[in-house]
Amino acid sequence: MPTEPGRVEILALAGLPEVQPGDDLAGLIGDALEATPRALPLEPGDVLVVTQKIVSKAEGAVADLRTVTPRPEAVTWAERWDRDARAIEVVLRDARRIVRMDHGVLIVETPHGFVCANGGVDASNVGPASGDLVTLLPADPDASAAAIRSALRARFGADLAVIVSDSFGRPWRWGIVDVALGVSGLHPLEDLRGVPDADGRVMRTTIRAVADELASAAELALGKTAGRPVALVRGANPPLGEDTIASVLIPAEMDLFR
Amino acid sequence: MPTEPGRVEILALAGLPEVQPGDDLAGLIGDALEATPRALPLEPGDVLVVTQKIVSKAEGAVADLRTVTPRPEAVTWAERWDRDARAIEVVLRDARRIVRMDHGVLIVETPHGFVCANGGVDASNVGPASGDLVTLLPADPDASAAAIRSALRARFGADLAVIVSDSFGRPWRWGIVDVALGVSGLHPLEDLRGVPDADGRVMRTTIRAVADELASAAELALGKTAGRPVALVRGANPPLGEDTIASVLIPAEMDLFR
Numbered sequence: 001m002p003t004e005p006g007r008v009e010i011l012a013l014a015g016l017p018e019v020q021p022g023d024d025l026a027g028l029i030g031d032a033l034e035a036t037p038r039a040l041p042l043e044p045g046d047v048l049v050v051t052q053k054i055v056s057k058a059e060g061a062v063a064d065l066r067t068v069t070p071r072p073e074a075v076t077w078a079e080r081w082d083r084d085a086r087a088i089e090v091v092l093r094d095a096r097r098i099v100r101m102d103h104g105v106l107i108v109e110t111p112h113g114f115v116c117a118n119g120g121v122d123a124s125n126v127g128p129a130s131g132d133l134v135t136l137l138p139a140d141p142d143a144s145a146a147a148i149r150s151a152l153r154a155r156f157g158a159d160l161a162v163i164v165s166d167s168f169g170r171p172w173r174w175g176i177v178d179v180a181l182g183v184s185g186l187h188p189l190e191d192l193r194g195v196p197d198a199d200g201r202v203m204r205t206t207i208r209a210v211a212d213e214l215a216s217a218a219e220l221a222l223g224k225t226a227g228r229p230v231a232l233v234r235g236a237n238p239p240l241g242e243d244t245i246a247s248v249l250i251p252a253e254m255d256l257f258r
Numbered sequence: 259m260p261t262e263p264g265r266v267e268i269l270a271l272a273g274l275p276e277v278q279p280g281d282d283l284a285g286l287i288g289d290a291l292e293a294t295p296r297a298l299p300l301e302p303g304d305v306l307v308v309t310q311k312i313v314s315k316a317e318g319a320v321a322d323l324r325t326v327t328p329r330p331e332a333v334t335w336a337e338r339w340d341r342d343a344r345a346i347e348v349v350l351r352d353a354r355r356i357v358r359m360d361h362g363v364l365i366v367e368t369p370h371g372f373v374c375a376n377g378g379v380d381a382s383n384v385g386p387a388s389g390d391l392v393t394l395l396p397a398d399p400d401a402s403a404a405a406i407r408s409a410l411r412a413r414f415g416a417d418l419a420v421i422v423s424d425s426f427g428r429p430w431r432w433g434i435v436d437v438a439l440g441v442s443g444l445h446p447l448e449d450l451r452g453v454p455d456a457d458g459r460v461m462r463t464t465i466r467a468v469a470d471e472l473a474s475a476a477e478l479a480l481g482k483t484a485g486r487p488v489a490l491v492r493g494a495n496p497p498l499g500e501d502t503i504a505s506v507l508i509p510a511e512m513d514l515f516r
Contacts, residue, residue, distance in 0.1 A: 006270030006486060008479045010493075014264065100514045107514070115430040124464070167464075171429055171515040172373040173437070173506050175447045175467025177474070189433045206382070206425075209433025210478070216435070217475035220468070220494040221266045228264060235268075236478040248431045256358045256365070257429040257515050 008235040010221040011039055012228040019229075021060035025050075026151030029230055033156070036232070042158040045237040048148070049218035051229040052166040052181055053122065055144045056135040063090050063121075065132045077101065084123075087134055091119040094136070099258070110137060113249045114181070116168045138164065141182025142244045149184040161185035161240060165215035171257065178219040180211035180245055187239040188212070188248045209248065210238045266493040268479040269297055270486040277487075279318035283308075284409030287488055291414070294490070300416040303495040306406070307476035309487045310424040310439055311380065313402045314393040321348050321379075323390045335359065342381075345392055349377040352394070357516070368395060371507045372439070374426045396422065399440025400502045407442040419443035419498060423473035429515065436477040438469035438503055445497040446470070446506045467506065468496045 013032040019025060029050065033039045056062065070078070070089035078085035081104035088106065092098070095108035099115050108119045120137035138144045145162040153159050164182040169175070180188055188211035195206075218231035252258070271290040277283060287308065291297045314320065328336070328347035336343035339362035346364065350356070353366035357373050366377045378395035396402045403420040411417050422440040427433070438446055446469035453464075476489035510516070 006272070006479050008268040008475070010266040010268075010475075012264030102514055103512060105514060167466075170467075172508050172513065173467060173470065174508055175465045175470065175506065177435075177467050177471050179431070207433045208425075208477075209428075209431060209435050212431070212433065213435050213474040213478055216471040217266070217268075217478055219466070220471055220475055220491075221264050233478075248433065250430050250432055254361060255430065256360055256363065 008217070008233065010217055011036055011232045011234070012221040012223075013039065013230040013232060014228065016054070016227075016229060019054040019057045021057060021062065023058045025054060025058035026148045026155075029148060030152055030155050032230060033152070033232070039232050040156065042152075042156055042160050043234060044159075045235070045240070046160040047163060047186065047214050047233040047236060047238060048152070048160055049163045049165050049178075049215055049231045049233060050145070050148060051178075051222065052120070052137060052141070052164055053135055054229045055138050055141070055164050059138055059144065061136040061138050063134050063136060065090070065134060077106075080104075087118070087121060087123065090134060090136070091121050094121075095119055112137065112141070112181075113246065114168075116166075120166055120181075137166070137181065142184060143182070145182040145184035159185060161238065163211055163215055163218075165218065167219070178212075178215040180215045180248070182245050183211050183243060185240060185242070186211060187241050187243045188245055190239050210236070211245075211248070214238060266475070266491065268475055269294055269490045269492070270479040270481075271297065271488040271490060272486065274312070274485075274487060277312040277315045279315060279320065281316045283312060283316035284406045284413075287406060288410055288413050290488060291410070291490070297490050298414065300410075300414055300418050301492060302417075303493070303498070304418040305421060305444065305472050305491040305494060305496060306410070306418055307421045307423050307436075307473055307489045307491060308403070308406060309436075309480065310378070310395060310399070310422055311393055312487045313396050313399070313422050317396055317402065319394040319396050321392050321394060323348070323392060335364075338362075345376070345379060345381065348392060348394070349379050352379075353377055370395065370399070370439075371504065372426075374424075378424060378439075395424070395439065400442060401440070403440040403442035417443060419496065421469055421473055421476075423476065425477070435470075436473040438473045438506070440503050441469050441501060443498060443500070444469065445499050445501045446503055448497050468494070469503075469506070472496060 065086040068086040070085035074088040075085045100107040141164040149162040162184045165178045167176040190208040190210045192206040271294045323344040326344040328343035332346040333343045358365040399422040407420040420442045423436045425434040448466040448468045450464040
């Protein structure tokens with residue numbers, strides 16, 4: 001599987017067992033890399049995309065709704081929109097602010113600064129017979145990515161970039177797309193300002209959200225129902241280096257959609 | 259290049275010459291498919307992603323700013339934010355409504371219903387020595403995609419799905435990602451509601467914006483400066499069928515970010 005210019009390959013890794021709190025996630029991913037044809041050896045510019053759910057599960061970022069007492073506002077809103085008031089309570093409890101709470105949609109800013117539906121709190125794919133469990137976002141997705149990267153580098157003797165991804169909705173367009181929650185070893189933005197385009201014209205305002213595009217690309221190989229939570233993207237050659245996902249977040253004073 | 263489960267391959271097509279108004283774009287793309295190793299034969303589920311700029315150029319969706327007289331509002335705003343007042347005039351002239359016009363950012367709703375910066379009007383990569391030319395969005399990107407699909411089906415005797423893509427910014431996150439402007443032969447949304455997830459739990463609200471993810475994935479192979487405007491995505495196997503990009507657009511009464 002050698003890389004060629006203009007060719008990108010995405011491999012869904014096979015063979016991860018159900019992840020439990022406290023599991024050695026990097027170890028499980030390393031085993032999956034070994035079990036996936038053509039994934040090894042790692043190549044420079046390889047990007048590992050790890051979906052949020054297994055990171056949250058391994059880190060124990062899970063809430064048991066049986067322990068949650070919803071505030072009256074959560075009860076009222078949940079009844080109106082046929083939602084679980086306890087899950088709404090979990091979202092509100094952690095939110096930095098409510099961005100929109102209308103039409104049955106609850107959009108908040110998380111403590112990390114992400115603006116997303118339900119603050120990333122999610123009931124799907126938590127595990128068998130887990131009707132009362134929800135996953136929360138990892139507390140520090142950059143650190144989650146860095147830990148996986150470090151362990152894999154030690155095991156395989158090669159560096160790679162790691163993205164922790166999640167599925168976010170967007171204003172104006174239906175449907176979710178995967179974006180980056182955390183990064184290690186790559187810059188989430190590729191700044192092409194000042195780089196001449198194919199005509200030699202200098203592009204003034206092109207900053208490419210390459211980590212988000214990598215997350216979306218990985219999702220195409222993973223699907224939503226196949227139980228494959230990790231993909232390797234080869235050939236995209238994103239800008240490598242030390243950075244954090246905070247680089248992507250538009251600060252409040254520049255935010256036109258508060 | 260056979261497809262395998264969980265493997266997606268993206269090939270940037272080589273060999274497109276500079277596109278001019280009136281060019282047979284589908285013919286040029288067909289030639290590029292023939293010149294790209296492993297692109298042919300086409301396989302079921304193949305998706306061709308064609309970036310907007312060459313579609314607009316072939317269709318003559320170009321404005322010559324030397325013929326444009328900006329309104330006073332455009333002049334004032336352009337002076338304040340160091341923009342070309344004539345280009346602002348082109349954006350305002352075609353806009354269905356202004357969504358935001360602040361911080362030097364002009365976000366409008368286009369006649370198609372897209373909400374994007376500068377209404378998709380773009381000065382980069384228009385052609386050599388073209389300082390006064392800008393491209394507009396294609397008038398009907400679904401029709402643009404359908405015409406390319408139809409011509410390639412006739413030439414190669416195999417169907418494929420076609421996406422016309424463009425780079426859009428997003429609220430809350432810096433950077434542009436490629437999304438679908440027009441589609442032919444695939445559903446832009448994959449509705450997984452009612453499909454059991456890996457645990458057998460029924461997912462209630464998962465609709466995947468697969469056409470947008472395909473557009474973003476293609477961009478990883480194309481880059482912004484390499485002069486490669488078309489990619490073939492193999493192995494993603496999106497939901498095939500007749501549909502339009504209007505399926506993706508959130509109607510005004512459901513739009514929380516007017």
